[in-house]
Amino acid sequence: MDLCARHITLVTILLGVCTVATGYGEYASGSLVALDIPIGIIACALVPLLFRWPVGSALVLAVLAAISPTATPPSTIGTLQVASGRRFPVALGVAAFGIAAHALRFIWHPMPGLSFTWWLVLVVVTHLGLLGWGALAQARRQVIESLRDRAERAEAEQGRRVLEARAAERTRIAREMHDVLAHRLSLLATYAGALEYRPDLAPEKLSHAAGVIRSGVHQALNELRDVIAVLRDTSSPENTDRPVPVLDDLPVLVEESRAVGTPVDVHGDVTAVPGTTSRTAYRVLQEALTNARKHAPGQPVKIDINGTPGQNLIIEVTNPLCHRDAPAFPGTGTGLIGLTERVRLAGGKLDHQLTAREFRLHALLPWPA
Known part of the structure; x- marks a missing residue:
């Protein structure tokens, strides 16, 4: 009723x-x-x-x-x-x-x-009781509405936080995959360019280059398949972690660049760099070497890396500009934009400068003691 x-x-x-x-x-x-x-x-x-x-x-x-x-x-x-x-x-x-x-x-x-007095007392008490009853009912209704609104806001806020977490995780994965795929594809482009411009290479070198291209394509396809699977899955952002290289993997990165004809000279030696700083430093160097291969193929790259715990890790990469008649690879410029954002999120600072003779990239990352 x-x-x-x-x-x-x-x-x-x-x-x-x-x-x-x-x-x-x-x-x-x-x-x-x-x-x-x-x-x-x-x-x-x-x-x-x-x-x-x-x-x-x-x-x-x-x-x-x-x-x-x-x-x-x-x-x-x-x-x-x-x-x-x-x-x-x-x-x-x-x-x-x-x-x-x-x-x-x-x-x-x-x-x-x-008597009139007692009648008036009864009437006043009755109406005061009605006022109290009504005020209590109104307060109870307001409390229930407030709790309902609070529950709805909390649910909406929780949903928004989940969506933001998923979006942030996807952005992080996309940034990682951009770095990995850009590096991998630049290596493939370099080997393919060598095959195109040097058809007179020895058979063993042609076979080696073809093998590198085939292996690199398989790795790029696997990495692309991983990121597509993650971006399609909207229910489980927790299962998106994958091994991420760190600064200790720099020798492998340098050897890959040298193998495709990019001379790389590394100065400085740092050890025991913590996780976030180490991963960010690796991505900075990877993006720098990738850009050097894309926009200045065959030109030497100089890497200076130094720093002390409790202060900063300083990375500087320089390479001469490419000759005008050398083939150029297309680029969107988003790599440096994403790299700048990555360094900023790590608490550091990144800037790059293009002069008449060379391109210079400078990164400053915090190095906790």
């Missing part, structure tokens, strides 16, 4: 009790009883209007209660409805009007055996 039906049932019961009670009052003649019943019916008919116009309907019911006691139960319901749905000053005003109406009714229809 909903609230409206419960109110109407309660009003009907109380109306019957009050109607019977008026028949035994010394103040109630037959004509007054005949007036009380129509007023009670009209008051019951006005009860549904309380849910649409609570304040106006409650005031009308209070006026009817001033005329007949059969309108007291509907008037009581009106006061309670206003107290539970409107601001306290409004509810207090309606309750005061109801008190005045009932006091006025006692003046022209006094009840035998009950």
Whole structure:
């Protein structure tokens, strides 16, 4: 049973009790009883209007209660409805009007055996109780709505954090795969270029170059398959970790570049570089060597790397510019942009400079003690 039906049932019961009670009052003649019943019916008919116009309907019911006691139960319901749905000053005003109406009714229809003072006390206490009941119901409703809103916001916030975590993880994977694939494909392009421009190579060198290309293509396809599988999987960002090379793998990286005809000279020797700094430093050097092979093939590359724990790890890579007649590989420039962001997230700083004679890349990474 909903609230409206419960109110109407309660009003009907109380109306019957009050109607019977008026028949035994010394103040109630037959004509007054005949007036009380129509007023009670009209008051019951006005009860549904309380849910649409609570304040106006409650005031009308209070006026009817001033005329007949059969309108007291509907008037009581009106006061309670206003107290539970409107601001306290409004509810207090309606309750005061109801008190005045009932006091006025006692003046022209006094009840035998009950003084006006006691009647006024009963009316005031009743209306104060209605105010408290309504305020309690309103506060409970507000608390429930607040908890519901808080739960909805928490759920939405949790969903947003999950989406952000997935997006960040995908960005990290995409950056890693860009570095790996760009490095791998630049090696393949170098070997393919050698085969194209030197068709007179010895058979064993041709066979070696073809083998390197075939192996590199397989590795690139496997790495590409990994990143596509990760980006397709929207449910489990936890299973996306893959082995990431660190600064200790620099000799392998240098040998790969030397094998394709890029002279690399490394100065400096650092050890025990922590994980994040070591991984970032490797990616900086990998991107620098990849760019050198793409944009200045065959030109020597100089790497200076030094630093001390508790201060900074300093990396500087320089290479002369390419001859004008050398083939150039297309590039979008996003590699250096992504690398700059990677270094910034690691707490470092990266800048690059193109002069008339050479290209220089400089990275500064924090090296915790």
